[in-house]
Amino acid sequence: MSVSEFGMFVTDTAGNLYPDNIRVLNRSGKWTFAEISLSDGDKGIYAYYPYNPSFSGGKMGLDARSQTDYLYSERTMVSGNAPSASITLYHLLSKVTFRMPAAVTAVRVADYSYSASYSLLTGSLEIKPEKGTISSGTGSLLLYPGDSPAMHVALVAGGHPYDFVMPAAAFRSGKEYVYTLKTAGNGVEIEDITITGWQPGGNYEGTITEKEQERQ
Known part of the structure; x- marks a missing residue:
């Protein structure tokens, strides 16, 4: 399926969660989102779809009545030396x-x-x-x-x-x-x-x- 936007939660090296629920948008073929600090250590990225600004604490609220095809990713690690991320989204349901x-x-x-x-x-x-x-x-x-x-x-x-x-x-x-x-x-x-x-x-x-x- 084609995904034009999704959300991300980020953790530090120790697994502590940052508060931001980051929205990732595809604009004319380029992914854009709020920048993430990599100068203070490696980061873990957890992606999900569809983006919902009300989600917090690294959790997705689900409602089967909407018949939404919810997607999630496993943790992807990035660092200052290796800032490129390749994220695969999987069907949750x-x-x-x-x-x-x-x-x-x-x-x-x-x-x-x-x-x-x-x-x-x-x-x-x-x-x-x-x-x-x-x-x-x-x-x-x-x-x-x-x-x-x-x-x-x-x-x-x-x-x-x-x-x-x-x-x-x-x-x-x-x-x-x-x-x-x-x-x-x-x-x-x-x-x-x-x-x-x-x-x-x-x-x-x-x-x-x-x-x-x-x-x-």
């Missing part, structure tokens, strides 16, 4: 796709724990208790990774509504789970499940330039 002989044009899951928080520094995902409905106008849903209980899924295929119970599953970040369905009476049954790698998230290559900033 799992993609679940439903296929039928007729095109699936809508999917809905009710009573889903939609709110979560993800720590870029520790890689931990905290799913909160709030529940609600998530839906998509395509044949795919973006779900949180981890152990998922059985869920009631409502979908529309070829203009006809169907519903079925998707069994409990263990989803992984960055994977696409394709459920091939077949009609059975007035409902549908799972015919096959395949797991594939999702397409790459995005990449950034650039040079970190210097500017003094205060540490938390």
